[in-house]
Amino acid sequence: MTNQPPPIGEVRRSFVTARGVRFHVTEAGPPDGRPVLALHGWPQHHWVYRDLLADPPPGMRIIAPDLPGYGWSGPPPHRWAKEDVVSDLIALLDALGLERVLLVGHDWGGFLGHLLVLRVPERIEGYLALNIAHPWVPPKVMARHAWRFMLYQPLIATAGVRVQTRTSFLDRVYAKASEIDPQTARVYTDRFRDPVVARTARDTYRTFLFREIPRMTRSGERRRATVPIRVLFGKNDTAIAPALAAVETARADDYTLETVDAGHFIVDERPELVRAKLIALAAEVPAG
Numbered sequence: 001m002t003n004q005p006p007p008i009g010e011v012r013r014s015f016v017t018a019r020g021v022r023f024h025v026t027e028a029g030p031p032d033g034r035p036v037l038a039l040h041g042w043p044q045h046h047w048v049y050r051d052l053l054a055d056p057p058p059g060m061r062i063i064a065p066d067l068p069g070y071g072w073s074g075p076p077p078h079r080w081a082k083e084d085v086v087s088d089l090i091a092l093l094d095a096l097g098l099e100r101v102l103l104v105g106h107d108w109g110g111f112l113g114h115l116l117v118l119r120v121p122e123r124i125e126g127y128l129a130l131n132i133a134h135p136w137v138p139p140k141v142m143a144r145h146a147w148r149f150m151l152y153q154p155l156i157a158t159a160g161v162r163v164q165t166r167t168s169f170l171d172r173v174y175a176k177a178s179e180i181d182p183q184t185a186r187v188y189t190d191r192f193r194d195p196v197v198a199r200t201a202r203d204t205y206r207t208f209l210f211r212e213i214p215r216m217t218r219s220g221e222r223r224r225a226t227v228p229i230r231v232l233f234g235k236n237d238t239a240i241a242p243a244l245a246a247v248e249t250a251r252a253d254d255y256t257l258e259t260v261d262a263g264h265f266i267v268d269e270r271p272e273l274v275r276a277k278l279i280a281l282a283a284e285v286p287a288g
Contacts, residue, residue, distance in 0.1 A: 136250055
């Protein structure tokens with residue numbers, strides 16, 4: 001297990017404290033460039049955006065924080081309720097002096113991205129969501145795909161600390177569910193040997209399974225998205241089905257879904273495509 005973030009070209013690294021979280025933030029591109037907030041998922045950290053950070057699109061400032069308790073960020077003073085993390089991220093935007101951003105999110109970072117769009121639409125110019133369900137999934141649709149979550153989420157939610165710190169479970173997940181080579185996967189999985197990071201992942205899923213899913217099933221998400229949302233989804237995803245991101249069930253004014261030949265870890269598998277879609281989104285929506 002390494003205590004140092006993996007190297008990425010000529011990036012700028014800093015620690016920014018916001019709402020009680022000591023965020024580790026990795027940036028690249030001109031400091032006065034158009035800001036792009038890039039949010040990672042589990043079991044990963046900011047390094048998933050290494051291609052964008054190593055070679056930012058012209059005129060863009062890529063900002064990739066480790067989410068609270070993940071990567072090299074300090075743990076949050078809460079149990080990773082997703083709306084609490086959204087509040088953390090808004091505080092980070094404030095601390096960085098960012099009024100408006102383009103947004104990219106994958107996996108849990110993708111779900112948080114949807115919640116940011118709903119909470120502070122005036123601060124999000126456009127959103128590129130990658131392999132994540134949207135928050136408006138009807139209970140009947142969710143029930144049809146619940147078996148996917150049962151493959152790993154209850155295990156992480158209950159025995160997640162031991163599983164991640166003491167077994168090769170995460171390495172097997174990557175070997176089975178992605179085309180990522182073992183050396184690359186280990187850059188992610190080694191970080192979850194840290195008990196702080198492992199506890200964060202456990203809390204992420206524990207809160208989701210035992211508090212947030214029951215609440216969503218009872219009342220659903222009633223807010224409507226007004227920000228342009230462009231969804232890119234690897235159709236070979238074994239963890240999350242494209243049906244959970246369907247246009248027909250999205251409560252959004254401007255929402256599109258494109259499925260492509262990739263698995264769940266689309267940022268690793270198709271970085272050139274993610275880059276192209278970000279550039280297209282930037283051209284489509286006006287800068288703040």
